[in-house]
Amino acid sequence: MAQLSDLPIRDDLRGQTPYGAPQKAVRVALNVNENSHPIPADVAVDIVESLAAAILSVNRYPDREFTELRESLAAYLNFSVEPATRLTADNIWAANGSNEVLQQILQAFGGPGRSVLGFPPTYSMHSIIANGTGTRWIAGERDADYELSPETVTRWIEETQPDVVFLCSPNNPTGTPLSIETIEAAYAASSGIVVVDEAYAEFAPEDVRSAVTLLDGRDRLLVSRTMSKAFAFAGARVGYLAADPAVTDALRLVRLPYHLSALTQAAAIAALRHAPEMLAMVDNIRDQRDRLLVELPKLGYPVLNSWANFVMFGGVADSHALFEALLEQDILVRDVGIPNHIRVTAGTEAETTAFLAALAAL
Ligand code: PMP
Numbered sequence: 001m002a003q004l005s006d007l008p009i010r011d012d013l014r015g016q017t018p019y020g021a022p023q024k025a026v027r028v029a030l031n032v033n034e035n036s037h038p039i040p041a042d043v044a045v046d047i048v049e050s051l052a053a054a055i056l057s058v059n060r061y062p063d064r065e066f067t068e069l070r071e072s073l074a075a076y077l078n079f080s081v082e083p084a085t086r087l088t089a090d091n092i093w094a095a096n097g098s099n100e101v102l103q104q105i106l107q108a109f110g111g112p113g114r115s116v117l118g119f120p121p122t123y124s125m126h127s128i129i130a131n132g133t134g135t136r137w138i139a140g141e142r143d144a145d146y147e148l149s150p151e152t153v154t155r156w157i158e159e160t161q162p163d164v165v166f167l168c169s170p171n172n173p174t175g176t177p178l179s180i181e182t183i184e185a186a187y188a189a190s191s192g193i194v195v196v197d198e199a200y201a202e203f204a205p206e207d208v209r210s211a212v213t214l215l216d217g218r219d220r221l222l223v224s225r226t227m228s229k230a231f232a233f234a235g236a237r238v239g240y241l242a243a244d245p246a247v248t249d250a251l252r253l254v255r256l257p258y259h260l261s262a263l264t265q266a267a268a269i270a271a272l273r274h275a276p277e278m279l280a281m282v283d284n285i286r287d288q289r290d291r292l293l294v295e296l297p298k299l300g301y302p303v304l305n306s307w308a309n310f311v312m313f314g315g316v317a318d319s320h321a322l323f324e325a326l327l328e329q330d331i332l333v334r335d336v337g338i339p340n341h342i343r344v345t346a347g348t349e350a351e352t353t354a355f356l357a358a359l360a361a362l
Contacts, residue, residue, distance in 0.1 A: 012134060019128055027330035028354050030345040033172065033200070033310045035232035037281040037348060039271070047270040054266035062262035069094055069265045072272040073240050077225075079275065080202070081212045090245040091215070094268075095259060098199055098226040098239025102166075103129045105222060105241075107254035109193045110135030110164050117162035119148055121338055123172045123197060138162055146174040146304060150185035157189040165190055168197045169211060170204065173336040173343045175306030180209050187218055195222045199239075200308035202230030202282050203289065208307065212242050219244040227268060229309060230282050238268045285309050288346035295356050310345045312338075322362070329358045 005014065021032050029036075039047075070089035077092075078085050095101045106129055110116050115136040118126045130137040140156040143149050148167070157165060165186055169178035178196075187194045196211040204210075211223045222243040227233035238260075241247070271278055292311040296303050301313040316322050319342055323335040331354060334343040346352060 012131065016128075016131055019125060021334065022332065024327075024332055026327070026332045028347060028351045029332045030310075030347050030351060030355060031332040031334040031343075032234075033229060033308070033345045034234050035229055035281065035285065035309070036345070036351055037232055037284070039232050040274070040277055040280070043271060043274040043277055046274065047267050050266040050270035051263055054262045058262055060262075061258045062260065062265055064258050066094060066260045066265050069260070069269050069272075072269050074242075076272050076275050077212055077242060080279075081210050083209075083213055085212055085215070087212075087215075087242055090248065091242050092240060093243070093248045093251050094238060094240040095255070096237040096239070096264065097228060098197070098224045098241075099125055099129070100237075100259070101224050101239045101241050102126070102195070102197070103133065104251045104254050105193065105195055105224075106130060106133040106135050106164065108250040114163040115160070116164040116166055117156060117160055118166040119153075119156075119168075119171075121146065121171075121173055121336065122166070122168045123199075124336075126166045126168070126197075135164070146171065146176045148178055148182050150179070150182045153182050153186045154189040157186060162190070163192045165192065165194045166197065167195065168199075170200055170307035172199065172308065173310075173334070173338070174304050174312050175200075175308040175310055175343075176304055177204070177208075177307045180211070180214065183211050183214060183221075187214070187221055190220070193220050193222060194218075195224060197224050199224070199226045200229055201225065202279065203286055203309045204307040215242060215244070219246060222247055227271065231271060231278050232281065233268070233271060233278075236264060236267050236271075238264060284349070285346050288349060288352045291352060292344065292346055292356075296359075299356070299360055301359075310343055312336075312341055312343045314341045316340045316342050325362055326355070326358055329354075331355055331358055 070092040073092045074087040074089050112134040116130050117138040119140040119142050127137045138160050224241045227238040293303050296313045301315040304312045319335045336343050
């Protein structure tokens with residue numbers, strides 16, 4: 001059997017490591033920021049009925065333009081974002097998870113000879129997708145407590161002149177907020193594409209403004225979202241983007257034809273018909289997140305502020321040892337490689353209780 005290094009793989013992929021969050025069957029999985037709540041039974045029935053109808057015509061290719069899905073996503077954003085937006089299907093793009101959306105963005109706007117600026121520690125796929133698309137990754141630096149001020153973002157953009165800027169709001173793995181002023185400053189300082197990854201936007205406090213509200217008049221601003229988190233749809237793989245219609249024309253140049261299967265489209269459209277019900281668990285998850293923010297410090301673990309469905313805590317003597325000790329209790333958390341820190345997803349009330357109890361007992 002050949003080794004990977006024996007193969008004539010691209011030089012820039014040699015020595016790289018793939019995305020690798022452990023996937024283990026455990027009692028309490030709090031490691032990849034999923035929504036722990038299954039989708040409501042009545043929504044599941046409606047989705048299955050839609051899938052049953054769609055399967056009867058899978059001999060045909062699906063709608064390559066996924067028009068109905070784009071209309072549903074535009075309606076969802078107009079309904080959920082404040083102050084209200086007036087997006088249409090022309091503003092929306094979608095793919096198999098927001099990871100694929102981000103990859104298509106770099107295929108269209110990055111690539112060999114181009115660069116993307118991000119601010120680690122941030123979502124690990126941002127640099128992996130940069131590598132995969134041959135885009136040079138520029139690692140900017142954050143301010144204290146992993147925050148990112150308008151001044152810092154402006155300085156990095158002016159100094160490095162990237163073709164694309166990736167901002168993560170709120171940031172993964174730290175959970176820390178990104179202010180609307182920082183996004184405005186990044187856009188003003190840049191002459192390239194500015195992407196705001198809002199995978200966790202629905203978990204932010206009520207009065208927080210989404211970057212979607214900044215789109216009007218900013219044709220280089222792209223806001224990516226996902227149904228994986230707040231919508232409890234991680235297994236279905238649906239991510240999307242809101243931007244100027246010209247951006248979707250650019251993405252059409254790099255997408256594979258029919259990239260969203262008829263089954264994916266049918267499932268997502270059905271789920272979006274039940275948006276309020278699908279999102280009913282968000283408040284509950286926020287409560288568990290807030291509980292972690294309060295309870296972890298009481299156990300001696302300082303936390304970073306979080307607007308997401310997870311919390312990063314410090315004060316851990318040995319991150320790997322804590323990861324292993326919790327795994328022994330059948331609880332999976334995430335060691336993201338930041339020394340003395342561990343990230344934990346807010347689970348159901350019972351899961352969060354199990355995690356806090358196990359931690360307290362260590
Ligand atoms: N962006 C961020 C910040 C994430 O944390 C994740 C998932 N962990 C994604 C994008 C990708 O999610 P998906 O591909 O499931 O939409």
